[in-house]
Amino acid sequence: MAVVQKSSQIDAPTDATSQTNWGEWFIEGVIKVAGISSIVIIGLIFLFLLREGLPAFLDIPLRQLFGTRWYPIEDAFGMAPLLAGSLIVTVGAVVIALPLGLTTAIYMGEIAPPWQREILKPIIEVLAGIPSIVLGFLGWIALAPLIQRLGAPTGLTAFTGSLILAYMSLPTIISIAEDALYAVPKEYRGGALAIGATQWQSIWRVVLPAARPGLVIAVMLGIGRAIGETMAVMMVTGNAANIPSLGSGIFFQPVRTMTATIAAEMGEVAQGSLHYSTLFAIGIVLFVISFAINWLAGRLVGMKGMRRSRRGGML
């Protein structure tokens, strides 16, 4: 008897839940569909860039499209000056940011006492939070005049852009590099110190080599951050779409980047015109570059490390 009673008691809730199963089935379905949304979105982004930008690739001979004259009024759409501008500004930014970023990460991870780390980390996070337009504004209004006073013919140069970009990519570089250092087992340091190495020897000969893959990613994503930045660069680099002249002053002349060109010119073009689709074509080039950077970083350390780093880069 008791057994029968029990089984009927168990039956009742089962009946009740079978109703909610439909709801659950629905919710789980929605979640699974949402799961693939990022793949769909990235596909759509590429599709729409292609839709608007393809005419440029079809109607302008490739040789001209990557030619050396960007002069839209005369229908001259050569991207080379813009590519060169982006390249110079980015290289400058990396040259500045790399030593600063890696060194700061080493300082925070290996040398700074905990109380200093507690102060440094929020400051770096604050830097990550400052909108690029605010940095661009300060660069335009305060930094550029300063650089001009140092002797450059104008303050709006590739170097001004590089300096601001360097600081903008520092949070990415520092947080990822710090993660990479943190992932090096404590025993490595202890072992090095135990056999008589100084702190610096332990960092230089043991910790850094062990953290190398992560440090490489830090640099790659820092580059990605720098090459895609728009507003700050547009405001401080002087926007001269010329092939920069080589020489000692290469970093101290006005240039124009790909991103700045899109931002500055899209407002004034007629939809569907060749100029319009060329700006989208520049977008396609940027899209491909950002993919290439991620792919390269992924190849260097594998997808798993990549994911961890991306998260590290976020916070």
Added chain:
Amino acid sequence: MSRQQANKLAVGVLTVVAAIVVIPILLVIVYVVWQGLPALSWAFLTEAPRNGMKEGGIMPALLGTILLTLGTAIVSFPLSIATAIYLAEYAGDNRLTRWIRMAIVNLAGIPSIVYGLFGLGAFVLFMGFGTSILAGSLTLGIMTMPVVISTAEEAILAVPQQFRTVSLSLGASRWQTIRYQVLPHALPGIITGIILGLGRAAGETAPILFTVAAFYVPELPRSIFDQTMALPYHLYVISTQVPGMPLQIQYGAALVLLLIVLSFTLVATLVRTQMRRRREW
């Protein structure tokens, strides 16, 4: 130079470089506050710009940024959090999952101006929304997805496995377990991600350039199909496009934008520390 001297020198150099990184950041903040503070007043926040924007306040731009931030939230969160739940709780170790993760990593790397182009092509033109709050919110919403997904997934994964095991062993279904055991404990972390994403969206200029931002509209938007001014773009306009702009207004606008965005960062940090302190496991 002995090893000990070399060590001292290296540590000294590292310390100096860390200072070189940190000091300009503090300088930037102090400088903007110092220059912008005199401009701040109730009138500055609540009045529309007057006299070719050379007088008056920033109210329409401020309101526009608030609206866009709300719109971003509505677009981004349902999809991002569902994706995070999928990745943390449902996804198997297979090719599809790897593709999804690769897509998210790549989305995070796409330059913001390219999101702007996508928004222009997809929402403004193809879907016919025009330059509107709707098109801008959709663009910003999609742009913030990677941040929200990664922080939310991390928060969900941080909930101990035993919580799930116990819930399932008590007869709860998979979804009930997620809904009543996992999500409540992951909530603070998810909120951190949301706030970070919003802070980023509020400060962005490039994605709204062609999708929503107006140079100057005197009246406030009436529907989501209207254009609006937005604070980041407004700062760009008044600093580079309007000659003879009083410096004070420029710094005032920069300060307000900085305060908005940094308050998002601050709240996110507070939520995170609170969460760590209160964690019961």
